[in-house]
Structure formats: C-alpha cells, structure tokens
Amino acid sequence: MKMIFLLAGTMLAAMVWVAAVDAGPVNVESQRQQAMEAVHELAGRLGAELKTALKNGGAIHAIDICNTRARMIAEEISRKRKLRIGRVSLKNRNPGNAPGAWEKKVLEDFERQRRSGKSVAELTYAAVVRTGRGRQFRFMKAIPTRSVCITCHGKNIPAAVKKELDKLYPDDRARGFRPGDIRGAFVVTRDL
Numbered sequence: 001m002k003m004i005f006l007l008a009g010t011m012l013a014a015m016v017w018v019a020a021v022d023a024g025p026v027n028v029e030s031q032r033q034q035a036m037e038a039v040h041e042l043a044g045r046l047g048a049e050l051k052t053a054l055k056n057g058g059a060i061h062a063i064d065i066c067n068t069r070a071r072m073i074a075e076e077i078s079r080k081r082k083l084r085i086g087r088v089s090l091k092n093r094n095p096g097n098a099p100g101a102w103e104k105k106v107l108e109d110f111e112r113q114r115r116s117g118k119s120v121a122e123l124t125y126a127a128v129v130r131t132g133r134g135r136q137f138r139f140m141k142a143i144p145t146r147s148v149c150i151t152c153h154g155k156n157i158p159a160a161v162k163k164e165l166d167k168l169y170p171d172d173r174a175r176g177f178r179p180g181d182i183r184g185a186f187v188v189t190r191d192l
C-alpha cells in the first residue's frame with residue numbers, strides 16, 4: 001500500500017514537474033532580441049553580397065547570387081543560432097518564400113499598419129504560440145523596398161534582367177514594387 005502511494009506520489013510529482021516546465025515562463029524579450037540579432041545578420045549579409053555582386057557583375061550576376069546564396073545563408077544562420085530564419089512575401093518570387101497561414105495574416109496586418117501611417121522599418125510581430133509539437137516563439141520583421149531593389153523588383157525592370165528572372169522564376173510575383181512598399185518580411189521561429 002505504502003509502495004503504491006509512493007509510486008503515485010512520484011508520478012504526480014513527475015507530472016507536476018512536466019506541467020511546470022511546459023507552462024514555465026518564456027522570456028519573450030530575450031527571444032525577441034535573439035531573433036532581431038539573427039535578422040540583422042541575415043539582412044547584413046544579404047545586403048553585402050548583393051552590393052558586391054552588383055558592383056562586380058551587374059544585375060544579371062546579382063540575380064544568380066540571390067538565387068543561390070539567399071537560402072544558403074539563411075540555413076547557415078538557422079543552424080548556428082538554433083532557430084529557423086527565412087523570408088516571405090505576399091508577392092513572392094521564389095515559390096519557397098510563399099507565406100504560411102499565420103505569416104500571411106501578419107503580412108496583411110503589416111500592410112494595414114503601413115496604410116495607417118506606420119513606418120515600415122518599425123513593423124514587427126512577436127508571439128509565443130502552442131503548436132501540435134509544443135510551444136513555439138514566432139517573430140516577423142517587415143522588409144522595406146529601397147531604391148536599390150527596384151532594378152529587380154520594380155515596375156520597369158530592364159529587359160535583360162527580366163529575361164533572366166523569367167528563366168529562373170516562371171511564377172515570379174515580386175515585381176511592381178515602389179520604394180517604401182513592404183517587400184516582404186523576415187520570419188524567425190524557434191520551438192521552445
């Protein structure tokens with residue numbers, strides 16, 4: 001009898017412990033900061049590679065760099081920082097950058113905030129949610145369109161650039177942007 005109580009007690013203690021761990025407080029501010037650091041690293045490295053590629057080989061060469069390097073750099077940062085980082089857009093170029101359901105909602109909300117006068121550079125989202133696999137931290141940061149982006153994402157894309165884009169991205173939707181538009185967003189997720 002004593003044994004059963006002991007066993008039941010141990011099991012109860014284990015259950016309480018698991019529940020406590022699962023429901024334990026998440027330091028959202030710390031997660032948010034780590035996500036921001038990952039975003040800064042990805043933005044910085046993509047920007048630097050784009051600049052060098054444009055300088056060394058022009059827009060056509062830079063397209064190939066974006067095509068091959070963007071995903072590799074994001075994967076490297078994801079591994080290193082133990083999270084998932086990527087880019088999404090409501091008008092994506094790479095089919096792999098189409099937003100999932102919650103990302104689409106956040107992007108649409110960013111659009112609403114921009115229309116109501118908020119600065120695109122300041123639009124962020126952070127939340128802790130429960131998924132089928134447990135808790136997950138989610139972060140997004142809007143990416144503003146700048147004038148340097150227009151060659152490949154604007155309304156009047158030069159013919160040679162268009163040709164290369166058509167070849168690589170037959171379903172390209174990332175055209176027609178103007179400076180100040182939301183080009184997309186960085187997305188960071190981490191299972192907690």
Ligand code: HEC
Nearest residue numbers: 059062063066067070087089092093094097149152174184
């Ligand atoms: C030389 C052409 C070129 C320039 C300039 C350029 N991009 Fe892109 N961009 C691309 C290509 C090519 C892709 C697809 C990358 C891939 O396949 O992952 C892309 C993809 C993206 C994506 C991912 C979402 C999607 O549409 O697939 C974002 C966000 C993005 N670019 C933002 C920018 C911003 C912001 C700038 C300006 C700072 C910029 N780009 C400048 C060529 C360019």
